[in-house]
Amino acid sequence: xxxxxxxxxxxxxxxxxxxxSRRTLHAVDDVSFSIGEREIVALAGESGSGKSTIARVLARxxxxxSGEIYFEGKPLSAIRSRRDGLRYSxxxxxxxxxxxxxxxxxxxxxxxxxxxxxxxxxxxxxxxxLDEAAxxxxxxxxxxxxxxxxxxxxxxxxxxxxGFAQALAMRPKLILADEPVSMLDVSIRIGLLNLMAKLRDxxxxxxxxxxxxxxxxxxxxxxxxxMYAGQIAxxxxxxxxxxxxxxxxxxxxLSAVPDPxxxxxxxxxxxxxxxxxxxxxxxxxxxxxxxxIEKCSAVTPVLAELRPGHEAACxxxxxxxxxxxxxx
Amino acid sequence: xxxxxxxLQVNGLSVDYVLPQRDVRAVDDVSFTVDRGExxxxxxxxxxxxxTLLFAVAQLLAPxxxxxAGSVRFEGNNLVGLTDKQLSAVRWRDMSVVMQSAMNxxxxxxxxxxxFKDALQAHGKPSKQEIxxxxxxxxxxxxxxxxxxxxxxxxxxxxMRQRSMIAMAMLFTPDLVIMDEPTSALDVVAQRALMVQxxxxxxxxxxxxxxxxxxxxxxxxxxxxxxxMYAGQIDxxxxxRTIFDRPLHPYTQGLLEAFPSIxxxxxxxxxxxxxPPDLAMIPTGCRFHPRCPYAVERCTAIxxxxxxxxxxxxxxLRRQDGTLPRADQEGSLSR
Numbered sequence: 303x304x305x306x307x308x309x310x311x312x313x314x315x316x317x318x319x320x321x322x323s324r325r326t327l328h329a330v331d332d333v334s335f336s337i338g339e340r341e342i343v344a345l346a347g348e349s350g351s352g353k354s355t356i357a358r359v360l361a362r363x364x365x366x367x368s369g370e371i372y373f374e375g376k377p378l379s380a381i382r383s384r385r386d387g388l389r390y391s392x393x394x395x396x397x398x399x400x401x402x403x404x405x406x407x408x409x410x411x412x413x414x415x416x417x418x419x420x421x422x423x424x425x426x427x428x429x430x431x432l433d434e435a436a437x438x439x440x441x442x443x444x445x446x447x448x449x450x451x452x453x454x455x456x457x458x459x460x461x462x463x464x465g466f467a468q469a470l471a472m473r474p475k476l477i478l479a480d481e482p483v484s485m486l487d488v489s490i491r492i493g494l495l496n497l498m499a500k501l502r503d504x505x506x507x508x509x510x511x512x513x514x515x516x517x518x519x520x521x522x523x524x525x526x527x528x529m530y531a532g533q534i535a536x537x538x539x540x541x542x543x544x545x546x547x548x549x550x551x552x553x554x555x556l557s558a559v560p561d562p563x564x565x566x567x568x569x570x571x572x573x574x575x576x577x578x579x580x581x582x583x584x585x586x587x588x589x590x591x592x593x594x595i596e597k598c599s600a601v602t603p604v605l606a607e608l609r610p611g612h613e614a615a616c617x618x619x620x621x622x623x624x625x626x627x628x629x630x
Numbered sequence: 631x632x633x634x635x636x637x638l639q640v641n642g643l644s645v646d647y648v649l650p651q652r653d654v655r656a657v658d659d660v661s662f663t664v665d666r667g668e669x670x671x672x673x674x675x676x677x678x679x680x681x682t683l684l685f686a687v688a689q690l691l692a693p694x695x696x697x698x699a700g701s702v703r704f705e706g707n708n709l710v711g712l713t714d715k716q717l718s719a720v721r722w723r724d725m726s727v728v729m730q731s732a733m734n735x736x737x738x739x740x741x742x743x744x745x746f747k748d749a750l751q752a753h754g755k756p757s758k759q760e761i762x763x764x765x766x767x768x769x770x771x772x773x774x775x776x777x778x779x780x781x782x783x784x785x786x787x788x789x790m791r792q793r794s795m796i797a798m799a800m801l802f803t804p805d806l807v808i809m810d811e812p813t814s815a816l817d818v819v820a821q822r823a824l825m826v827q828x829x830x831x832x833x834x835x836x837x838x839x840x841x842x843x844x845x846x847x848x849x850x851x852x853x854x855x856x857x858x859m860y861a862g863q864i865d866x867x868x869x870x871r872t873i874f875d876r877p878l879h880p881y882t883q884g885l886l887e888a889f890p891s892i893x894x895x896x897x898x899x900x901x902x903x904x905x906p907p908d909l910a911m912i913p914t915g916c917r918f919h920p921r922c923p924y925a926v927e928r929c930t931a932i933x934x935x936x937x938x939x940x941x942x943x944x945x946x947l948r949r950q951d952g953t954l955p956r957a958d959q960e961g962s963l964s965r
Binding site for chain 1: 675676788817818819820821822823844845846847848850851874884885886888889890891892893894896898899900901902903905906
């Protein structure tokens, strides 16, 4: 699989506090990962773990504090002109969490799609735009008659399909989907997840699927990246990570996923992810980790490959010992 | 179970939203009971009336919503029609409510301790010492250090805020605690910890819980009985484990199969086709028939009742007359 996007030591900090109490929030710290072509990569973690910040940095909403993003081999920092910026935005569009807030309520649904076609695909003659809008609506499973509707006439699931249709109208290579199904009812979530798989299989689009729902990630994603407190804890092919989780945090996360068909796991953890303000070196999970050793409070663990394509940032796992911090 | 064990009896409860054009019935003829110390889960999609039902039970409805029919008997007394003054004798002392978003339910400009004090003083004249002792007690019960009584809501994490809401609901050791999606703003790890905590408190103090959620899998290990709502009505009501093992209503079956699992083989799922109905335009006959893969002609015409089948209650014509394949025998809806 050829590589589409790669981040190298991507870091994003925010200044917080007033004049006298200048502190730095490390929202994303030293994150390196890649997304291949025709691949769905799930980015999972608790709220505050930095997963949305990554999406915004990739969408060029935030500039990285340090580190670099390469898209199709070219660094994003080299983008200077508005034209190049627009081109990147159309190749890497975003789909947002809230389908009720992300569509302009005063226009018909077609408005957004037609604007996108006009702005991002100027080579398309004006007469062809409506046909193209109908085509992308068809791909996401909406009838062409939907184009004439107003957003309030649509259900949440239909609106989120409009979100994907708008992204698709740009002929994207990679869609950044930030919690695209978390606000939808369970009975229609699956339909959207199936749509994401269809976009990958039939339209050849890659998707960065940001979610806190591991089960839905397993359903559509090829690879899983688990974030904790602004860093990658573990990443790898999704079945590998779920069946042989190497990082204690991944194990904790998996043990907490409610599953009616499995017996209730007896894990008790009342900890919470730390706010990463002016952090000192060391593993950020060590306060919650039953396996923490001395090294964990002194040295920040970095990702190391433990099995083919399967990496974890854990000192204990990297010694080769079997990690069983939380049984799922 | 004899009536003496029943702490709450809801009978034929209907709630209307009175709108300028027409009235919309959000809860339609709902009847159920809750036993002392029982954990009842109520699940359904958005707009199915589950939160409205909860508010109606707690007598917290505000216009344009009003109770159109039915009764809510709590410990023998009908709460419907009582004045606020009469209700305040019951509220919080015998029945407390934990809301979805603690950030909105807690007063942001008062410390947690001050809010506990307000609640305690509303039901008597406790001394300063008694207030301090009880407040610290309930905070310890939910696993928060009592020093946080001095904290303001914004100084606590989401999990701690939700816990302090539950602590507040425990102040008088009520007989019934009503919870409206108390964990939905939390991460999975915090969510699970809170569920375990609620269950432990319940086992220690023996109060009954009505727990509303859209996530069936969340309560699968915690609730005794499960009530599935669809379009303002009860679709299925029975023992939680039984419903998970062999759902009787096609909607329940569809809901269960809409969840991907992290265990077992990766199978394609289909979810439930279509969208939940608009309560202003309710389908004729069975309200689920436009989305139901098993619907036959009479489902479009005859509105089914709740029928007793295998010890559960289920609102399905074809289940009642036995023409519907069993979920555990005939494979499943989506495969």
